[in-house]
Amino acid sequence: MRTMRVAVAAVESHGGAHRGIRLAGVDGAPLPAFDPGAHIDVLLPGGLVRQYSLANAPSQRRYYEICVRRDGASRGGSAYLHDHLTLGETVEISLPRNHFRLDAAARYLLVAGGVGITPLLSMARDLDERGTPFILHCYGRSESDVPYLRTLREGFDHGEVVLHFSAAGDSLRGAVPAQFHTPSADALIYTCGPRGFMDQVDAAALEHGWQASQIRREAFDAAPSNVRHVNDAFEVELASSGRVFVIPPDQTIAAVLQAARIPVSLSCEQGLCGSCLTDIKAGQADHRDEVQSDEEKRSHRQIALCCSRAVTSRLVLDL
Missing domain, CATH: 3.40.50.80 (Nucleotide-binding domain of ferredoxin-NADP reductase (FNR) module)
Incomplete structure (x- = not known):
């Protein structure tokens, strides 16, 4: 995941529960372009990574604008951004990504x-x-x-x-x-x-x-799975090397591959951001992500390694 450092240029309260934050380039240069519907990852202390949609128009590239809702059950993300983030502080963010594109219509x-x-x-x-x-x-x-x-x-x-x-x-x-x-x-x-x-x-x-x-x-939140948490094990084959890994019922594909030192791009680890989408060469997935459309899921072209599993006994991945 490519990242960049930005500075907190402004903060604004939107009622008691929401905080608007503007993030500007540390050198004052225009930020990378994005399309409406895009989001960024914000990398926080302690290894936390949170995704926030951009609220500003794509034509406005002097800053990225996000809005953070205070979550009473926060694991640290919204609490930090509400209670500790200060003007002028620098944070690391990803480049914008978009899985919610504005398609053409009248x-x-x-x-x-x-x-x-x-x-x-x-x-x-x-x-x-x-x-x-x-x-x-x-x-x-x-x-x-x-x-x-x-x-x-x-x-x-x-x-x-x-x-x-x-x-x-x-x-x-x-x-x-x-x-x-x-x-x-x-x-x-x-x-x-x-x-x-x-x-x-x-x-x-x-x-x-x-x-x-x-x-x-x-x-904004992962769907509760309607599939039993304890599933049958299945195999994942890496197309580049032919190596085969068994994915047990209580582990994700991403966890098994990372344990074997296979590089995997991860961010939300809930099937929300699309960072870990990987092409499928053969087999069919049990899709549990919220990124792909129904049509994309039916095509079985990609799988979210952080949450999805397999319908077939083996998946061949483009890794």
Whole structure:
């Protein structure tokens, strides 16, 4: 994983639970380009690595903007970024990666839940600059639960923003956005937020006649596996050397390969970031990542080494 050092150029509170952080190049030069929907890894003390979506428009390369929600069950990531990160401090980050790309469409319906607004805000800013119409629906319990509230209320020239607060009786469970009732073949739906929220968005869109191929989503947490934790062992063969490794029920492919000193690129280790996606030469995977689309998973071209397993007795990997 290629990394670079950046400096904390600004911090801003977005309600009590969210902290906006701007990261600028230490030399003042423009940062590497990215597309809307991209994220970066932030490398923290103690070996912690956390992924955060970029909220700024791709045209703004003087800094990267992330928003961090304080997690009461934090293992150190959000707690450090909320309580210890200071202005001027330097941190190491990865180059931007993108598994939530903004595909071409005539119009867009963006649906955000809480801090899920961050990649969708980058998309909205990019679409606004390009003059492409969109509607952004943003859901939260109350005003303090929605980051970038002031920006959202200022609005956009080419897009509409609709705020929904469940504390005021306006929730996705109560009523879906009006646009769901009139499916449009030339539009795409992008959603980001808690998994249950996105499941509701998917179900509502499909119920009203949208096609599954028109829906894009990004997860912030790993899905609970519906496969038993104790699985049969399987084999992994490395195409370059022919070496074969047995993957036992209680270990991941990545763990076994690392123990054998086979280089494996890892970051989130939850199937969320795509760092460990590896090409499959032969065999079929039991996909458990949240990076690949359903179509990509059906193709069995790649596997996430950190979490996925095998359907076939052996996988041949491009390693």
